[in-house]
Amino acid sequence: MARRLAPEEKALWKKVAATVEPIAKRPLPLEPKAPPTVKPPKPTPRSTATVAAPRAPAPLPPPRRTWAGSTLDGHWDRRLRKGLVRPDMSIDLHGHSLASAQALLDDAIGRALIRGARVLLVVAGRLRPGADRLPLMHGDPRPRGAIRASLPEWLSISPYADRIVALRPAHISHGGGGAVYVILRRPRED
Template sequence: MSRSANLLSEEDRVLWSLVARSAMPLKGRRAVEVPVVAPPPESAPVEQSRVAAPATPAAKPKPMPALHALDVPTHDKLSKGRLPIEGRVDLHGLTQSEAYSLLYTFLSRAHAGGVRYVLVITGKGSSSGGDGVLRRAVPAWLSTPAFRHLVSSHDHAARHHGGGGALYVRLRRVGKP
Protein backbone atom coordinates (compact mmCIF):
# COMPACT_ATOMS: atom_id res chain seq x y z
CA MET A 1 0.00 0.00 0.00
CA SER A 2 1.57 3.31 -1.06
CA ARG A 3 1.03 6.60 0.71
CA SER A 4 0.24 9.70 -1.27
CA ALA A 5 2.18 12.87 -0.45
CA ASN A 6 -0.99 14.97 -0.74
CA LEU A 7 -2.87 13.50 2.24
CA LEU A 8 -2.43 16.61 4.39
CA SER A 9 -4.84 19.51 4.18
CA GLU A 10 -3.51 23.06 3.93
CA GLU A 11 -4.17 23.62 7.65
CA ASP A 12 -2.25 20.44 8.50
CA ARG A 13 0.67 21.53 6.34
CA VAL A 14 0.85 24.89 8.16
CA LEU A 15 0.68 23.18 11.55
CA TRP A 16 3.31 20.61 10.57
CA SER A 17 5.70 23.31 9.32
CA LEU A 18 5.36 25.11 12.68
CA VAL A 19 6.20 21.92 14.56
CA ALA A 20 9.03 20.93 12.21
CA ARG A 21 10.72 24.34 12.48
CA SER A 22 10.72 24.10 16.28
CA ALA A 23 12.37 20.64 16.38
CA MET A 24 16.06 20.34 17.30
CA PRO A 25 18.27 17.80 15.47
CA LEU A 26 19.92 14.95 17.36
CA LYS A 27 23.53 15.39 18.46
CA GLY A 28 25.87 14.90 15.50
CA ARG A 29 23.12 15.37 12.90
CA ARG A 30 22.49 18.32 10.63
CA ALA A 31 19.20 20.16 10.65
CA VAL A 32 16.91 19.55 7.70
CA GLU A 33 15.62 22.66 5.97
CA VAL A 34 11.85 22.91 6.30
CA PRO A 35 10.16 24.92 3.57
CA VAL A 36 7.94 27.74 4.74
CA VAL A 37 4.34 27.10 3.75
CA ALA A 38 2.99 30.19 2.07
CA PRO A 39 -0.71 31.05 2.20
CA PRO A 40 -2.58 30.45 -1.05
CA PRO A 41 -1.95 33.24 -3.57
CA GLU A 42 -4.69 35.78 -3.84
CA SER A 43 -5.92 36.92 -7.19
CA ALA A 44 -4.31 40.03 -8.61
CA PRO A 45 -6.30 43.23 -8.11
CA VAL A 46 -8.54 43.95 -11.04
CA GLU A 47 -8.29 47.41 -12.50
CA GLN A 48 -11.56 49.28 -12.63
CA SER A 49 -12.71 49.93 -16.13
CA ARG A 50 -14.76 52.86 -17.32
CA VAL A 51 -17.63 50.55 -18.25
CA ALA A 52 -20.68 50.85 -16.01
CA ALA A 53 -21.55 47.94 -13.73
CA PRO A 54 -24.31 45.60 -14.91
CA ALA A 55 -27.84 46.61 -13.99
CA THR A 56 -28.66 43.27 -12.29
CA PRO A 57 -28.24 43.37 -8.53
CA ALA A 58 -25.57 41.07 -7.12
CA ALA A 59 -26.55 38.43 -4.59
CA LYS A 60 -26.16 39.76 -1.08
CA PRO A 61 -23.76 37.79 1.08
CA LYS A 62 -25.38 36.01 4.01
CA PRO A 63 -24.69 38.09 7.14
CA MET A 64 -22.82 36.30 9.90
CA PRO A 65 -24.40 36.34 13.33
CA ALA A 66 -22.87 38.72 15.86
CA LEU A 67 -20.52 37.39 18.52
CA HIS A 68 -21.86 37.69 22.07
CA ALA A 69 -20.32 37.25 25.49
CA LEU A 70 -21.22 34.10 27.40
CA ASP A 71 -24.39 34.43 29.42
CA VAL A 72 -23.95 34.49 33.21
CA PRO A 73 -25.50 31.06 33.98
CA THR A 74 -23.31 29.35 31.37
CA HIS A 75 -20.19 31.12 32.64
CA ASP A 76 -21.03 30.05 36.19
CA LYS A 77 -21.60 26.43 35.14
CA LEU A 78 -18.28 26.34 33.29
CA SER A 79 -16.39 27.87 36.20
CA LYS A 80 -17.95 25.45 38.72
CA GLY A 81 -17.38 22.39 36.53
CA ARG A 82 -21.04 21.63 35.87
CA LEU A 83 -20.50 22.06 32.12
CA PRO A 84 -17.55 20.10 30.73
CA ILE A 85 -14.66 21.86 29.01
CA GLU A 86 -14.10 19.40 26.19
CA GLY A 87 -10.85 20.78 24.83
CA ARG A 88 -7.89 22.99 25.75
CA VAL A 89 -5.23 24.74 23.71
CA ASP A 90 -2.23 26.51 25.21
CA LEU A 91 -0.75 29.35 23.14
CA HIS A 92 2.08 30.23 25.57
CA GLY A 93 5.37 31.10 23.91
CA LEU A 94 4.04 31.19 20.34
CA THR A 95 4.36 34.06 17.91
CA GLN A 96 1.15 35.67 16.67
CA SER A 97 1.24 33.83 13.34
CA GLU A 98 1.92 30.46 15.02
CA ALA A 99 -0.81 31.08 17.59
CA TYR A 100 -3.31 32.12 14.90
CA SER A 101 -2.66 28.97 12.85
CA LEU A 102 -2.81 26.68 15.87
CA LEU A 103 -5.97 28.32 17.21
CA TYR A 104 -7.77 28.14 13.86
CA THR A 105 -6.80 24.49 13.35
CA PHE A 106 -7.77 23.56 16.91
CA LEU A 107 -11.15 25.31 16.74
CA SER A 108 -11.91 23.85 13.29
CA ARG A 109 -11.24 20.31 14.49
CA ALA A 110 -13.14 20.82 17.72
CA HIS A 111 -16.12 22.24 15.82
CA ALA A 112 -16.06 19.36 13.33
CA GLY A 113 -15.95 16.93 16.27
CA GLY A 114 -19.07 18.43 17.82
CA VAL A 115 -17.25 19.96 20.80
CA ARG A 116 -19.23 22.75 22.45
CA TYR A 117 -16.94 24.41 25.06
CA VAL A 118 -13.17 24.82 24.97
CA LEU A 119 -10.56 26.68 27.00
CA VAL A 120 -8.02 28.83 25.14
CA ILE A 121 -5.00 29.70 27.30
CA THR A 122 -3.24 32.86 26.13
CA GLY A 123 -1.18 33.67 29.20
CA LYS A 124 -1.28 36.97 31.01
CA GLY A 125 1.59 38.53 29.14
CA SER A 126 4.95 39.99 29.99
CA SER A 127 5.93 41.01 33.48
CA SER A 128 6.82 44.50 32.26
CA GLY A 129 3.41 45.78 33.24
CA GLY A 130 1.64 45.61 29.89
CA ASP A 131 -0.95 43.19 28.64
CA GLY A 132 0.36 40.29 26.61
CA VAL A 133 0.12 40.38 22.84
CA LEU A 134 -1.88 37.16 22.60
CA ARG A 135 -4.09 38.17 25.51
CA ARG A 136 -5.19 41.20 23.47
CA ALA A 137 -5.13 39.57 20.03
CA VAL A 138 -7.07 36.33 20.58
CA PRO A 139 -10.43 37.95 21.52
CA ALA A 140 -10.08 40.19 18.46
CA TRP A 141 -9.35 37.16 16.25
CA LEU A 142 -12.39 35.32 17.56
CA SER A 143 -14.66 38.11 16.35
CA THR A 144 -13.23 38.19 12.79
CA PRO A 145 -15.11 36.58 9.88
CA ALA A 146 -12.53 33.76 9.70
CA PHE A 147 -13.55 32.50 13.16
CA ARG A 148 -17.17 33.65 13.21
CA HIS A 149 -18.50 30.47 11.57
CA LEU A 150 -16.85 28.43 14.37
CA VAL A 151 -17.26 30.57 17.50
CA SER A 152 -20.58 31.48 19.08
CA SER A 153 -19.24 33.42 22.08
CA HIS A 154 -16.30 33.80 24.42
CA ASP A 155 -15.50 35.28 27.81
CA HIS A 156 -12.67 35.41 30.34
CA ALA A 157 -12.17 32.22 32.32
CA ALA A 158 -12.62 31.76 36.05
CA ARG A 159 -9.57 32.23 38.24
CA HIS A 160 -8.82 28.51 38.65
CA HIS A 161 -8.95 28.04 34.85
CA GLY A 162 -6.47 30.86 34.19
CA GLY A 163 -8.47 34.00 34.90
CA GLY A 164 -7.49 36.89 32.63
CA GLY A 165 -4.95 34.68 30.86
CA ALA A 166 -7.55 32.26 29.49
CA LEU A 167 -10.85 32.34 27.63
CA TYR A 168 -13.91 30.13 27.65
CA VAL A 169 -15.03 29.69 24.04
CA ARG A 170 -18.45 28.36 23.02
CA LEU A 171 -18.38 26.82 19.56
CA ARG A 172 -21.34 26.88 17.22
CA ARG A 173 -23.33 23.70 16.76
CA VAL A 174 -22.38 21.67 13.70
CA GLY A 175 -24.63 22.51 10.78
CA LYS A 176 -25.71 25.91 12.14
CA PRO A 177 -24.36 29.16 10.66
Protein backbone atom coordinates (compact mmCIF):
# COMPACT_ATOMS: atom_id res chain seq x y z
CA MET A 1 0.00 0.00 0.00
CA ALA A 2 1.41 3.41 -0.99
CA ARG A 3 1.67 6.09 1.63
CA ARG A 4 0.29 9.58 1.14
CA LEU A 5 2.65 12.52 0.71
CA ALA A 6 2.85 15.16 3.41
CA PRO A 7 1.96 18.75 2.33
CA GLU A 8 5.64 19.84 2.24
CA GLU A 9 6.49 16.73 0.15
CA LYS A 10 3.67 17.59 -2.30
CA ALA A 11 5.02 21.16 -2.70
CA LEU A 12 8.54 19.84 -3.30
CA TRP A 13 7.27 17.33 -5.85
CA LYS A 14 5.40 20.05 -7.77
CA LYS A 15 8.64 22.09 -8.00
CA VAL A 16 10.56 19.09 -9.34
CA ALA A 17 7.82 18.20 -11.82
CA ALA A 18 7.77 21.80 -13.16
CA THR A 19 11.46 21.51 -14.18
CA VAL A 20 10.96 18.38 -16.26
CA GLU A 21 10.52 18.68 -20.03
CA PRO A 22 8.33 16.04 -21.64
CA ILE A 23 9.90 13.67 -24.14
CA ALA A 24 8.85 14.10 -27.75
CA LYS A 25 5.53 12.46 -28.32
CA ARG A 26 5.83 8.91 -29.49
CA PRO A 27 3.05 6.75 -30.70
CA LEU A 28 1.72 4.62 -27.93
CA PRO A 29 2.46 0.94 -28.26
CA LEU A 30 -0.39 -1.10 -29.57
CA GLU A 31 -2.28 -3.08 -27.07
CA PRO A 32 -1.24 -6.69 -27.20
CA LYS A 33 -3.65 -8.97 -28.90
CA ALA A 34 -5.44 -11.47 -26.79
CA PRO A 35 -3.66 -14.78 -26.99
CA PRO A 36 -5.43 -17.30 -29.16
CA THR A 37 -7.49 -19.71 -27.22
CA VAL A 38 -5.76 -23.00 -26.90
CA LYS A 39 -7.83 -26.09 -26.55
CA PRO A 40 -6.52 -28.53 -23.97
CA PRO A 41 -5.32 -31.80 -25.45
CA LYS A 42 -7.79 -34.62 -25.48
CA PRO A 43 -7.14 -37.07 -22.68
CA THR A 44 -5.64 -40.31 -23.88
CA PRO A 45 -6.88 -43.53 -22.42
CA ARG A 46 -4.57 -44.68 -19.67
CA SER A 47 -3.10 -48.09 -19.66
CA THR A 48 -4.26 -50.49 -16.99
CA ALA A 49 -0.69 -51.22 -15.87
CA THR A 50 -0.10 -50.68 -12.20
CA VAL A 51 2.30 -48.00 -11.14
CA ALA A 52 5.37 -49.33 -9.36
CA ALA A 53 5.87 -48.17 -5.82
CA PRO A 54 8.58 -45.53 -5.52
CA ARG A 55 11.94 -46.89 -4.48
CA ALA A 56 13.41 -46.02 -1.14
CA PRO A 57 16.15 -43.39 -1.48
CA ALA A 58 19.67 -44.79 -1.68
CA PRO A 59 21.65 -44.49 1.53
CA LEU A 60 23.99 -41.52 1.64
CA PRO A 61 27.70 -42.26 1.27
CA PRO A 62 29.80 -41.81 4.38
CA PRO A 63 31.05 -38.26 4.85
CA ARG A 64 34.39 -37.63 3.22
CA ARG A 65 37.26 -36.57 5.34
CA THR A 66 39.27 -33.57 4.27
CA TRP A 67 42.95 -33.46 5.07
CA ALA A 68 43.34 -29.68 5.09
CA GLY A 69 42.10 -29.43 8.66
CA SER A 70 44.10 -32.40 9.93
CA THR A 71 46.38 -31.25 12.64
CA LEU A 72 49.51 -32.65 14.06
CA ASP A 73 51.31 -31.03 16.93
CA GLY A 74 53.78 -28.34 15.95
CA HIS A 75 56.75 -30.60 16.69
CA TRP A 76 55.63 -33.18 14.10
CA ASP A 77 54.89 -30.56 11.45
CA ARG A 78 58.30 -28.90 11.92
CA ARG A 79 60.12 -32.22 11.71
CA LEU A 80 58.21 -33.18 8.53
CA ARG A 81 58.92 -29.81 6.87
CA LYS A 82 62.63 -30.04 7.69
CA GLY A 83 62.90 -33.63 6.46
CA LEU A 84 63.86 -34.98 9.89
CA VAL A 85 61.21 -37.70 9.87
CA ARG A 86 62.21 -40.92 8.20
CA PRO A 87 59.32 -42.84 6.62
CA ASP A 88 58.73 -46.29 8.08
CA MET A 89 57.49 -47.59 4.72
CA SER A 90 57.16 -46.29 1.19
CA ILE A 91 55.20 -47.16 -1.93
CA ASP A 92 55.70 -45.95 -5.50
CA LEU A 93 52.54 -45.63 -7.60
CA HIS A 94 54.23 -44.49 -10.83
CA GLY A 95 53.08 -46.31 -13.94
CA HIS A 96 49.88 -47.69 -12.43
CA SER A 97 46.34 -47.07 -13.60
CA LEU A 98 44.07 -45.16 -11.24
CA ALA A 99 42.26 -48.34 -10.16
CA SER A 100 45.43 -50.35 -9.51
CA ALA A 101 47.08 -47.40 -7.74
CA GLN A 102 44.12 -47.08 -5.38
CA ALA A 103 44.17 -50.82 -4.61
CA LEU A 104 47.94 -50.75 -4.00
CA LEU A 105 47.58 -47.74 -1.71
CA ASP A 106 44.94 -49.46 0.41
CA ASP A 107 47.08 -52.60 0.55
CA ALA A 108 50.16 -50.59 1.60
CA ILE A 109 48.24 -48.79 4.35
CA GLY A 110 46.98 -52.13 5.66
CA ARG A 111 50.54 -53.56 5.70
CA ALA A 112 51.87 -50.40 7.38
CA LEU A 113 49.26 -50.63 10.11
CA ILE A 114 50.07 -54.31 10.72
CA ARG A 115 53.76 -53.42 11.08
CA GLY A 116 52.97 -50.54 13.42
CA ALA A 117 54.35 -47.93 11.02
CA ARG A 118 53.66 -44.30 11.73
CA VAL A 119 54.76 -42.60 8.47
CA LEU A 120 54.04 -44.00 5.01
CA LEU A 121 55.71 -42.26 2.07
CA VAL A 122 53.54 -42.37 -1.07
CA VAL A 123 55.37 -41.45 -4.27
CA ALA A 124 52.81 -40.59 -6.91
CA GLY A 125 54.41 -38.00 -9.17
CA ARG A 126 53.19 -34.50 -9.76
CA LEU A 127 51.41 -32.56 -12.42
CA ARG A 128 54.04 -30.91 -14.57
CA PRO A 129 53.50 -27.23 -15.35
CA GLY A 130 51.45 -26.93 -18.51
CA ALA A 131 50.67 -30.65 -18.64
CA ASP A 132 46.96 -29.88 -18.67
CA ARG A 133 47.46 -28.06 -22.01
CA LEU A 134 49.30 -30.93 -23.72
CA PRO A 135 47.46 -33.14 -26.20
CA LEU A 136 46.36 -36.50 -24.86
CA MET A 137 48.67 -39.29 -25.94
CA HIS A 138 47.64 -42.83 -26.90
CA GLY A 139 44.00 -42.12 -26.03
CA ASP A 140 44.86 -41.63 -22.34
CA PRO A 141 41.92 -39.64 -20.94
CA ARG A 142 43.64 -38.49 -17.76
CA PRO A 143 46.20 -35.72 -17.40
CA ARG A 144 49.59 -36.40 -15.88
CA GLY A 145 49.48 -36.22 -12.10
CA ALA A 146 46.02 -37.77 -11.81
CA ILE A 147 47.18 -40.26 -9.16
CA ARG A 148 48.65 -37.46 -7.03
CA ALA A 149 45.47 -35.42 -7.41
CA SER A 150 43.30 -38.40 -6.40
CA LEU A 151 45.19 -39.25 -3.19
CA PRO A 152 43.13 -37.11 -0.77
CA GLU A 153 39.86 -38.55 -2.08
CA TRP A 154 41.17 -42.13 -1.99
CA LEU A 155 42.36 -41.71 1.58
CA SER A 156 39.03 -40.25 2.67
CA ILE A 157 37.10 -43.29 1.40
CA SER A 158 39.74 -45.84 2.33
CA PRO A 159 38.74 -48.66 4.69
CA TYR A 160 41.53 -47.30 6.90
CA ALA A 161 40.35 -43.66 6.86
CA ASP A 162 39.78 -43.68 10.62
CA ARG A 163 43.42 -44.74 11.16
CA ILE A 164 44.88 -41.93 9.02
CA VAL A 165 45.81 -38.86 11.03
CA ALA A 166 47.13 -36.47 8.39
CA LEU A 167 48.41 -36.04 4.86
CA ARG A 168 51.45 -33.81 4.38
CA PRO A 169 53.69 -32.90 1.42
CA ALA A 170 56.98 -34.77 1.45
CA HIS A 171 60.34 -33.11 2.02
CA ILE A 172 62.46 -32.59 -1.08
CA SER A 173 64.78 -35.41 0.03
CA HIS A 174 61.81 -37.81 -0.08
CA GLY A 175 60.35 -36.70 -3.42
CA GLY A 176 59.12 -33.16 -2.79
CA GLY A 177 55.93 -32.23 -4.67
CA GLY A 178 55.66 -35.70 -6.20
CA ALA A 179 55.26 -37.47 -2.87
CA VAL A 180 53.26 -37.19 0.33
CA TYR A 181 53.53 -38.47 3.85
CA VAL A 182 50.53 -40.37 5.13
CA ILE A 183 50.66 -40.15 8.93
CA LEU A 184 49.02 -43.16 10.56
CA ARG A 185 47.58 -43.48 14.03
CA ARG A 186 49.32 -46.02 16.20
CA PRO A 187 47.05 -48.56 17.82
CA ARG A 188 46.40 -47.92 21.48
CA GLU A 189 47.82 -50.53 23.77
CA ASP A 190 45.37 -51.61 26.45
